[in-house]
Amino acid sequence: MTLRFVSGSMRGRLVIQLALIAALLSLVLFLVVRTVAERAAADTQDNILLASATSISDALYTERGAVRLELPYSALSMLGSISEDRVFYRVAVGGETLTGYDDLPLPVSNDANQFDTYRYKGETVRAVALKRNFSTGNHSRDVTIVVAQTRLGLAAISSRITNTAMAIGVIFFLLATGLSLWAAQSALAPLTRMAGAVTRRGPSDLRPVVGKTPAELAPLVEALNSFILRLKASLNRSEDFIAEAAHRVRTPLATVRTQAEVVHRSLNQSQNKTALREMIRAIDESSRSAGQLLDHAMVNFRTDQFETAQLDLVELVKETTDRLSPTAGLKDIGINVAHDIPEFPFSGDAILLQNALRNILDNAIKYSPADSIITVNMTSDPEYQIAVIDQGRGFQGGDAQSYLNRFSRGENVDDVVGSGLGLTIVQEVAVAHFGRVEIQNNQTGSGACVSFILPRG
Known part of the structure; x- marks a missing residue:
């Protein structure tokens, strides 16, 4: 089992940091775009108001010592053409209204062009006051022209600008986040390649x-x-x-x-x-x-x-039995090998597998009586199974699998020299090859049956 100690992902931290920076930049972009665009819209309205007031001023004339006005249509239509806002105007001569709304406030200061925002008739208006001096014979008269417009159109424009700026900010954030993912992947690619090369x-x-x-x-x-x-x-x-x-x-x-x-x-x-x-x-x-x-x-x-190589389990079993035949011959024990197919191709560590088979056969020889037979049955369906069956003392006790534990031996073999490590070695070799070991008593008579099972393919 592989233990992994992970304290966060470098790629994740890098992407989060870049995404936070992208979010901050998106917010700054949103505020800058909205501020600049709203300022531009407000300046546009002021310029149109000033143009309207100037158009009215240009239409003023004197007649018989009095200031007269023929209000041009274009002066107010240029304001009404850009939105559905209401337009108010007042032309005052010497403080007296010549035409327009009498209650429209006049500027207090004497500046030539004055812009102001205030409440009028229950609505917020933007107004410009334009002052001119007209000569009427022996006298000069001060003329004040005030043109005001509600700000509903500007609010609508501001809302559209805000939505557009927000969309631009979101698109910028998504694009920046995507680029952050790519940048993180690209920056960590050498580390990933190195890890893959070591893992392989x-x-x-x-x-x-x-x-x-x-x-x-x-x-x-x-x-x-x-x-x-x-x-x-x-x-x-x-x-x-x-x-x-x-x-x-x-x-x-x-x-x-x-x-x-x-x-x-x-x-x-x-x-x-x-x-x-x-x-x-x-x-x-x-x-x-x-x-x-x-x-x-x-x-x-x-x-x-672990070193793997292609081998034949049938040949490996026969080679192991040949090596142990002289030891078995000292007790007149015969070893018979049977297999259902000619070859058992397998990829594994030959030294480990031979060590496991030798321990199984060595136990079978050691605990078998003289003049007995040890049978090695090899089957291939559905898994490779090498079953070593002897005619010895068998396993005493209910849980036969406990004999796979280290230094575990049965009470009926105290008189036989042993260490209790043989089957432990067999178990570890089987697990290393993704297999298992099953032990039980001989089902057809006295003795034990140890099955060494390996996966096919």
Whole structure:
């Protein structure tokens, strides 16, 4: 099982940060567009109001010392043409209304052109006041022209501008977010490629990581290559240690056992022979335990450094039985192999599989009586199943699967040398190949049946 410690995604954080920046820029764009557009619309209205007042001013004339006006149609129509707003006007001479709305306020200051916004007749209006001085013979008269317009049209224009600015802001945000996703993907692509290249490697491929990477990833690549070199050296040392330990532990124990056998044959007193037999048994147990522990370490090591190759399980079983035939022959035990198809093609680690089969057969030989038969049935449908059936003592107890646990042995085999690791090794090899082990008593008589099951394909 692979444990992954994740504290957020770099891609996610980068996209969120860029999206927040895009949202801020979209808001700024919305405010700028709306402000500029509303200012432009307001200036347009002011310019039209001023043009209308100027048109009225140009239509003023004097007659017999009095100021007269022929109100031009175009002066007010230019305001009504852009919206449905109401238009008000007032022309005052010396403070007296010449024409228009008497209650339309006149400006207080004497500036030539004045713009103002106020409430009139229950509505908000925008007004311009234009002052002119007319000479009527011996006198000059001050003329004030006020033109006002409601702001409904400007409000409608402002609403359209706001909607347009909002649409532009949303489009800009979506576009910026999409570009942020692309930018994040592009920025992290070298890291993704490097991770994919390392993931595709086999367990024994400990070459340094090479390839073009951005400068920011160079320290990570250097650290990874340094770690790979240290790991490779450590694994080599572990493999050498296991091989050396197996040789140095098994050889002295075998020598001590041989010398003990020689001494046992030369002794005459029964009590000395009994003690020596106990010593020989202890040596056998120590030797077997040390061997099984080293085999278990080797299995764990090769499971981590898994190497697969195409092989034939039928040939592998026959080779294993041939190697164990001399041991079985010492007890006059025969080994029969049967298979339903000529070949069992499989992709796996040959050393691990052979180790598992050897442990199964070794247990069958060890716990079988003399002059018995061990049967190896190989079936291929629906899975590859290698069932080793002996005529020995079988499994004592209700839960036979518990014998797969480390150092677990039955109460009926205390007199036989064993370590309780054989079936554990078999189980670990099966799991490494996505298979399983099933154990039960022989259904056709005394003995045990251990099934090593592997998936086809």
